[in-house]
Amino acid sequence: MTNSGWQAAVDLERLTQWMDARQLESGPIVDAKPLTGGTQNILLRFRRGAREFVLRRPPLHARPEVCATIAREVRVLGALAETAVPHPRLFSACVDDSVLGAPFYLMAPVEGFNASAAALPEFHAQPHAQQRMGYSMVDALLRLGEVDPLAFGLGDFGKPQGFLERQVARWRGQLEHYQVHAGWPGPASLPGVVEVAEWLEANRPAPSRTGILHGDFHLANVMFRNDSAELAAIIDWELATVGDPLLDLGWLVATWPDAEGRGAGTIRVAPWLGFPGAAELVDYYRERSDRDLSAIDWYVVLARFKLGILLEGSYARSCAGKSSAELGDKHHASAVRLLGQARDLIAQLA
Numbered sequence: 001m002t003n004s005g006w007q008a009a010v011d012l013e014r015l016t017q018w019m020d021a022r023q024l025e026s027g028p029i030v031d032a033k034p035l036t037g038g039t040q041n042i043l044l045r046f047r048r049g050a051r052e053f054v055l056r057r058p059p060l061h062a063r064p065e066v067c068a069t070i071a072r073e074v075r076v077l078g079a080l081a082e083t084a085v086p087h088p089r090l091f092s093a094c095v096d097d098s099v100l101g102a103p104f105y106l107m108a109p110v111e112g113f114n115a116s117a118a119a120l121p122e123f124h125a126q127p128h129a130q131q132r133m134g135y136s137m138v139d140a141l142l143r144l145g146e147v148d149p150l151a152f153g154l155g156d157f158g159k160p161q162g163f164l165e166r167q168v169a170r171w172r173g174q175l176e177h178y179q180v181h182a183g184w185p186g187p188a189s190l191p192g193v194v195e196v197a198e199w200l201e202a203n204r205p206a207p208s209r210t211g212i213l214h215g216d217f218h219l220a221n222v223m224f225r226n227d228s229a230e231l232a233a234i235i236d237w238e239l240a241t242v243g244d245p246l247l248d249l250g251w252l253v254a255t256w257p258d259a260e261g262r263g264a265g266t267i268r269v270a271p272w273l274g275f276p277g278a279a280e281l282v283d284y285y286r287e288r289s290d291r292d293l294s295a296i297d298w299y300v301v302l303a304r305f306k307l308g309i310l311l312e313g314s315y316a317r318s319c320a321g322k323s324s325a326e327l328g329d330k331h332h333a334s335a336v337r338l339l340g341q342a343r344d345l346i347a348q349l350a
Contacts, residue, residue, distance in 0.1 A: 006034045007043050009060050010100060016048075018099045022092050024106065025049030040082065041238075045109055053091065057104035069238035070103035071095040072157075072174045076106070076212065076240045079152040084143045086233045112223035112232030116267050125225065127274025132229035132275040137252065138284045140231050145245040145289065158242030160210040167302060168200050171309045183319035190312055190335060191318060192343045199346050203294035206321030208246045213238030217248045218255035220267050249285055251349050253278045254307060254338065265311055265334050266327075297349055301342045308338035 010208050012029050019025065025048040032046040044055045056073075058066045065166075070093075077090040078145065093105035113121065115133065115257045123129055149155055187193060214221070216239045225232045257263035261272030269275070276284070311331040318328025 006042055006044050009057060009102075010044055010055060011072060011290070014099050015055070019048065019087050019092075019106075020096065022054075024092060025051050046343040049076055052109050053087070053106045054109050054207075055106055056102055058102050060102075061146050062102065067103050067157065070105065073237045074103075074105050075154065075157060075287075077105075079149075079154050079212075081146070083147050084233045085142075085147065086140055087237075088233050088235060099334050110223050110233040110235065114223055115269050116263075119251075119270055121226070122168040122278060124229065125271050125273065127205070128149065129229040130272075130274035131310060132278055133224055133231075134281060135217075136224075136229060136231040136247075137217075138281050138288075140222070140234055141217065141245070141248055141252065142285065142288055143292070144286070147212050148213055149210065149242045153338065154212065154242055157240075159211075160207075160242050160244075163243035164204055164207050166319065167306065168197050171227050171306050172197055175309045175312065178316035181316040181320040181322070185319075189315070189332070190308060190339050192220075192339045193305070195302070195341045196301065196339060196346065197240060199304060200298070203298055205298055207244045208211075208291050210242060211245035213239075213243050213245055213248050215241055215248070215251075217251050218267060219257070219263060219269060220265075244299075246291065246293070246299045249293075249302060250301075250303040252281060253296075253300045254303035254341075256281065260277055264338060265305060301345055304342040304345075306340040307337040311335040311338070318334070 004094045010032075010182060012032065014240070016029055023305045027049050029046050029048050032044055035045055036042040040059055041256075042055075042057050042059055046053055046055070052056065056070070058070060069336040070142065072093060074090065080087045081090065088110050089108035091106040093103070094100070095103045115124070119125075120130075124133065126255055149157060149160075172193075175190070175193065179186060188239055214234060214237060216236060217234070221232050224230070255264040255267060256278045257267060257272060257275070259272070261269040282293065282296055312335045314323060314330040315332035315335065317323040318325045
């Protein structure tokens with residue numbers, strides 16, 4: 001993002017006045033600079049007084065549903081404050097457009113790095129460190145799965161009743177909706193999507209104990225500490241909800257890189273030398289949780305089905321000239337691959 005881009009989205013004078021009213025340090029806002037990453041939201045890091053902050057807000061002219069995700073993130077980050085789940089510390093939030101023209105919140109910077117953003121630092125390129133990095137992600141999921149939504153004020157955050165029953169119809173409807181984009185070939189562009197949907201409906205397990213889901217848990221949505229192989233924070237909580245936490249584990253498996261460090265979508269990790277395999281991640285979770293993982297393959301198939309449909313949306317928009325054709329083609333290839341992997345797993349289970 002260019003300087004003019006974030007300046008149009010963040011009025012520093014109004015932000016200063018808002019922070020004054022909440023006693024969030026004093027003096028001018030200095031050293032403001034945009035942060036880059038895999039999110040379309042605007043992230044601005046700055047210093048005021050003795051403290052550094054990161055502001056997160058939707059892009060300019062964002063759709064109402066995009067703005068609404070900020071309020072959801074605020075709720076879940078606030079609820080996690082007293083838990084062992086690694087997450088960015090929330091300072092304060094404005095969930096309407098009265099200050100900056102859109103909802104926003106302030107959080108503490110996460111001192112760490114994204115393993116999918118660039119070549120790994122020297123320490124984290126070592127096999128023993130990479131093994132721990134993988135398992136530390138599972139540890140974070142375990143901690144998240146232990147949080148009782150009711151006890152932490154998230155009883156109305158989602159609709160856990162019938163969560164698994166709604167999934168297939170929800171995402172098949174999403175796929176059909178892409179037909180509003182002129183030039184998209186239609187659902188037939190995802191071979192096997194009907195077959196996978198029918199298998200999911202016919203083999204749906206009893207749900208696991210209700211908990212908080214991150215909703216998009218993968219290597220590009222976590223940050224690791226600079227000084228160890230431990231997780232620093234889970235980031236990008238915009239898809240968080242309350243439902244069946246085993247879908248997050250299925251999502252981690254579905255997006256996990258192959259032997260070359262290539263994962264779903266645009267996830268790439270290099271070098272890929274010592275990370276556990278997907279089956280080892282599941283075994284690690286199973287050994288440390290009282291949840292029944294006998295149907296974990298069903299959750300993996302669901303994750304591949306859902307993510308494939310979400311990625312196909314990028315392709316559909318690119319067909320209509322609404323986004324990058326290059327990125328759309330990459331996402332389509334990944335979607336086709338995910339549906340193929342789902343069909344392969346179904347065949348193995350037959």
